[in-house]
Amino acid sequence: MSLSHEYAETHEVFNQVPPLDGANLYRVDLPLQEWTRRFGGGWAESRIEAYGALAGGPLMAAGFLANENKPVFKSHDRYGHRIDLVEFHPAYHELMRTAIEHGIPSMPWTDPRAGAQVARAAMSYLHSQAEAGTGCPLTMTYASVPALKLQPDLAEAWLPKILATEYDPRNVPMNQKAGVTIGMAMTEKQGGTDVRANTTKAHPVGIPGPGQAYELVGHKWFCSAPMCDAFLTLAYTDKGLTCFLLPRHRPDGTRNQFYVQRLKNKLGNWSNASSEVEFRGALAWMVGEEGRGVPTIIEMVALTRFDCMVGSSALMRQALTQAAHHCAHRKVGGRVLAEQPLMQNVLADLALESEAALALTMRMGKALDNPHDEQEEKFSRLVTAIGKYWICKRAPAMVNEAAECLGGAGYVEETILPRLYREAPVNSTWEGSGNVQCLDVLRALSKEPGVLDALFAELGDGHGDARLAAFIGNLKAGFADTADIQYRARQLTEDVAVALQAKLLLEAGNSSVSDAFIASRLGGHGRVYGTLPRGVDVEALVARSTPHLV
Template sequence: MNLHHYAETHDVTNQVPPLSAINLYRDDLPLQEWVKRYQGEWADAALNTYGQLAGSSLMQAGFLANENKPVFKSHDRCGHRIDLVEFHPAYHELMAAGIGAGVTSAPWTDPRPGAQVARAATMYLHNQAEAGTSCPMTMTYACVPALRLQPDLAEHWLPKILSRQYDPRNLPVEQKTGATIGMAMTEKQGGTDVRANTTRAYPVGVGGPGQAYELVGHKWFCSAPMCDAFLTLAQTDKGLSCFLLPRHRPDGSRNEFYIQRLKNKLGNWANASSEVEFRGALAWMVGAEGRGVPTIIEMVSLTRFDCMIGSSSLMRQALTQAAHHCAHRMVGTRVLNEQPLMQNVLADLALESEAALALTMRMGKALDSVHDEQEDKFARLVTAIGKYWICKRAPGMINEAQECLGGTGYVEDSILPRLYREAPVNSIWEGSGNVQCLDVLRALSKEPGVLDVLFAELGDGHGSAVLKQQIEQLKQQFGDTDEIQHRARQLTEDVATALQAKLLLEAGNSSVSDAFIASRLGQHGQAYGTLPRGLNLAALIARSTPAGFQE
């Protein structure tokens, strides 16, 4: 009797083809359009190249870097303290690609119109392949304005920071071809309240801006502890001050910087986050003494912008996965994306993704508008609005995309579990939701003209009666200061959706703007897939489904 026949239990059918080796830029029509809209079209060829890389080899490297988490080595085999973090080669491949593409440097070395937009698009592509490596690249990019406040330090450090050479070697910066910068601000007792920090800075000599100090204290969160130097905060006799703390002293010896342990995080696995102690660590003051928060705030603003990019890109990759699956998977006698209820869900996800991208790229345009007072005020306000709203929307949107794949979207063979784990980090780091909403109120109350800039941006509704009504309601809400902190989240949400509606209307694609206004400003359900009737869902799905995926 031949038992082999009984081992074949079934034929494998109705399976979605692998999504591999795609061009994340060329297959993303909304991204191409928004880059062009805000003067980044000159980077089209470079974005096309990086989109192909991110959708193929970097995507595979992302899986490897997350399957092989960084490992902390406190001592060498002879018992010498070394405080090193070791990474899988895939991590280094990702870092080299991003730095080589200008993620850490391009807007500073080539500040032409659209430079911040083009850089944001590059980060948007990279982050879809692997988000953990985006953390050290973000901080390296964002440290530049703060360091420029201290010209002597900038002259020494910026050539290596702005290099497109990734150099992971643990050497003094003078011996390296490139450098990365981390950040260490948070302490146990204060968290977001950095003014409660207890780390002390003691002058080695005369003290003051650009001078050497020794730092003693701890940091509960030090992001990317393998970086070459860190911007950190410590108390002096004049208050909280900002310092640049390198891993090595000028004589080449290791600094008194001690990693206690790596954080065991929900996501962001490829990146190392740590607890550290400074035991007389040598550091140099950046900016005025006692003005540490104002000195470092521009860096924080840029990292918050990258949180917007990060969440937007995670949503886009989740949408890509859902669209691809539903373009091929049969249920009953029809492909999923031809079925009305799934069309409602996919179109809703596409709206969320493009609205996030639109607000993010508009922020890039504001950052590109150097020395424009109106755009500076816009950026001051909308950094907090965008960071709050886009990062808040990402986890739920990604979970809905998982549902489109069913059980397949829940297992680690898919990228979706990683995207879902990754999403909360952007809403928590660099100031969680309440911090952002209170910052919105702070900007409006303490910086003259910010509210006027907001309403000038929103205009009169751009032909939409629904948007016009929301704008009028916003004016009334901001005019009522009673219990305004209690209402801060609702106010921030209403501003965010009004801005997104305005941007989509201006872009001129009525299928997108009509659906967004009808669902986000009008009466609609709370879950995704509750779009009202009468919208062009097929156009929305086609717009965000890469051409190569469609049957």
């Protein structure tokens, strides 16, 4: 008698974690709920919660599909005609359509009530957890608005379609669409962030000046989202570096002289197409004052840096959600991981990092909601660079630690952790690397009166915490000593970021969060996550950030 049938089943599957599929990412995120309300976005809670359901359900599934099916560049059609098309998987279009229909690129401009930037940030935070690759076209469409408003004639033609809640991916002229998206093409291979090293030239078609047509000749080393309907770009005229709006189609409906050379083969950000392009007499319209290209795009740059903060905070939160959920169910040595002291230390530390990033991001949203308040304007000018530097720098290591909580399961593509890890470095590079941000902090302090005073007015006197008060005092001394200040710029920027996060958490009134953050971040504890000092209420911190499915 054969015994082979007895060995057909080699083992029982057990000690596995229940899936998070379909979880409402807003409902399972208590810190997001609290910080959104705290900074004025509570009026949009029903909209945000509805988006949380989409982000944790169909959009999460679409994110996996969009990454498994990368965009493909088609230079010519089958008859040999040059077409310069990038084809995306339907899942990518689903992500874009959902975000645009729910107003993620448009909400603060079409409904500019108090808290609109905060509410929009909350929705973007949820969207980016499902898939961050659509972030560039969504962000650029959102951030293009202030630049275009500097050129009223162009704004009149383009803004109604930029702000429309309709997504139309067809490769047709703008006048045939109800809604359009905007991309960006700024940097060139010889300069990168140093856009003043650009060589692209702009030649007037007729009368020169703002709002007039030019033909651009040159290249761009990074053009993100090349299937957008138009691009903000920089080129030189006789008066200097100038901003232009370059559509993919000319007014007569023919394709513009905009040629995609290739798509970038990137570490992450796979669902998004980043490209190298050439302008061979491409028709474009001047935006803003001639020779003032950088000042024209400066507010746009600030908004894209803000979205880097939102995006990195979102990656951190999704990594934490995955780690906390896994550890709440997985047993090792007969005990649930989340009940074991060392794992509690790690998870609590990750939770602190995530919430501190969110707090600073939402505080920036509040500043953007009050652009005519002098204190808020100065705060925003400085802290955009500080927050972008610090949060984006912290994301890769934090995501790595969260993935390690899952062991080998966190290293395989069936989970979202590898994608989050690949995605994490992009925001620290996009819109200026770490050094660029820190030098921008020094530039703001040296060239814009009152910015340092605004910072210390925000920080206050320590809010009754002696540790924070001492840290702020040391920070003041660090800025007063201008010797080798550029050499120390990263340390100063980090210290400001941590001080602001400590202050925000302390003001919020949850002592288990603020005490742990101040004790660990201001007390010099540890160089990796999971080194919180004794006395921290780790159980409360872990419980606060563990998803509870309903």
